[in-house]
Amino acid sequence: MSSAVSFPDLLKDKVFTVSEYVDFLNNVLAATSVTIQGEIGAKTNLYARFGYFSILDNNNEAILDCFAWRNVIDAVGIPLEEGMEVRVHGYPSIYKQKGKFSFQVKEIELVGEGVLKKQFDVLKQKLESEGLFDPTYKQSIVDFPTKIGLITSAQARGAKKDFLHNLIARNIEISFYDVRVEGQRSVSDIVFAIQWFNQHRPALDVLVITRGGGSWESLQAFNNEELARAIFASKIPIMVGVGHEDDVSIADFVCDMRASTPTDAAKRLSVSWQQLPFEIDQYQTSLHSRMHTIISDIEHSLDKYTETFSVSITMLIDKIRQQLSSYQEIFELSNPLMLLQKGYSIVRSKEGTIITSVIQLKTDDTVTTEFNDGSSESKIISTKNYS
Template sequence: MPVSRELPEERNILSVTELNLQVRQLVEGTFPLGVWVGAEMRNIKFHSSGHLYFSLTDEESTVDGVMWRNVAQNIGFKPEDGMKVEAFGAPTLWEKTGRYQFSVRKLFPVGEGARAIAFRQLKEKLFTEGLFDPEHKKPLPKFPFTIGVVTSATGAALRDIVNVIGRRAPYVTVTIRPAKVQGEGSAEDIAGAIEDFNRYGNVDLLIVGRGGGSEDDLWCFNDEALARTIFASEIPIISAVGHEIDFTIADFVADLRAPTPSAAAEIAVRDIEELTAALRGYVITARNRCASLADNADARLRSVMSRPAWTEPLRKIREHEQRIDDWMAKADMIEASLFERSAGRAQRLAEKLAGLNIKNTLKRGFAIVYRDGKAIESAANLTTEDAVDIEFKDGNKSAVIK
């Protein structure tokens, strides 16, 4: 349709707001029921408000997209950059900026299903956080006497668990906390039951699970909050969800995964007949051990009683007395020898000291010259007219040096 280039005679002036409003009505009126768009998601931004902003692109074009919080919280998976999707919504325009964008009401991944993506993403997240690490797994008690069960009160799983425990271990008390195991609110109910047991249950072990079902039926066991509750439980937990081929997030977090509820009950308790047989074996082993210990003790006692110290105690005492006498005689000899050596050393020291005595030196014809009370060691230390005292062996004389 050709566009007229002539200006209309009447000027109908619109404000920017009015212009944007009319354009919005035209844009939104084109797809009043909405439209499906196939595209690739790019530039994904999760806003603190809960809204999700992104771009929808193909090989040639791009359009801004938005998903409001109430929609974003219920799509079941976390969108990723580069993910191919089918988006249902409608184009819209915001009057204040004239910005055109596509408001998404439903979003489905192309290829891999939404639940498969959500399962993969949550599994990777919890694995990275360490919730699956074997080091965090709590050991199961060998002989539990009280077992808590979290499952539907009317399901076959409960009957199977109770029957198996009653047959294998009638001494075990089973406490049941019924919970919804499928549908809306079931994950919260199961988590609440686990928390109740941790607060008030006084049980040794928990079995959490249900019988087989569809993916929808088992989906509540893939809930993140439930997984964290299982991880935080102080009571060891066996997960028993569905059949052997079914795996849920709860199975990865639990302390042990059983393929079925019946298998969980068999793992939880030991058969009473097995215990009786084991106990008999322990009794026989204990008796044999006691008999062996008694035989060894008897042999050791006989060996001791056959020794001379036991059969001839007086002879052994005399032998020890003789040894003591010998040791005393040797001690006396050592003491005398040490005394003689010490006396000899003392005599020699006395002789050396006597040789050093100044009186003995004077007796040999020597004299000592003193000046002012001090001994003179050399003639060079004296001068003419010095008054000196001379000590002889038999007296002292005074003199003057010439």
């Protein structure tokens, strides 16, 4: 039965060149990412693309040379100064050309309340000058939210539990994203969660980023420039409820609505739901009052229109009567019988045709002459034409 071959056994007969061995060591060392805490040493060399500095124990018993790209150093927000306590996250490496051992820094985290407050003030001033705190950029959070994205830690159960417990409405859909809320990796976790929700759940009413209180160091992720810019860039409105009542972070200034605690965040989102019964009563009262006013207005209008209509009908009847009287006068004036009463007469032929011209008559024709009070028959003896 064969036994497992150990790692040293594999290397026992291996002969390396110097270059191969340094490459071998770097491959092994790169897999051992660690976090180291210490103070910034006296000498710091910064160049356009990278920089060198050292960290040491406060008793000066050990020193470690560090290398970092400028974007890592600049992300600190304030200059690295001698004696400043930091935590650096990265891995060890050997520079092949010089055989020099150094620590490749991927992230730098400040330690100590004093320096963290200084970092906070510098970043706050920078972002404020760029307009990231401007109220005109704040997105409004809808009343009666029904779809909420919750970004917090599943391990720190207090914040999540407090938030969910204090939501008034129970018909709200919660999309939960588990992140680290403390430590060097927490920033990238929260930033990724914001971006994920914006890409995959853009219809959410609000994103809530929350955690419990803590020291300046434990809340440092929420005073980070990268996170601040991710909050500002979000298309979904963001509420931040981090810490205790007195804890204020950069994220609080950038977000669309600040809540002092996880519980306060839940209560703020529940206000509209909580007031709904009272608003319904107010709407009903207002509706009844409005309907009463509308009905009164309609009744008043009907009375007014009825009165106006009655007056209009009377005036129309009088006008018709006047027109009828005028037509009667015209009719009477054009009535032939009225002309007969004035001394005129009507002459008709034997066939009854009205004679209007002498040319219609001949000698010995018999005609009938109609007067106002009777008629007579005559025979034409002769005719004279005056035309």
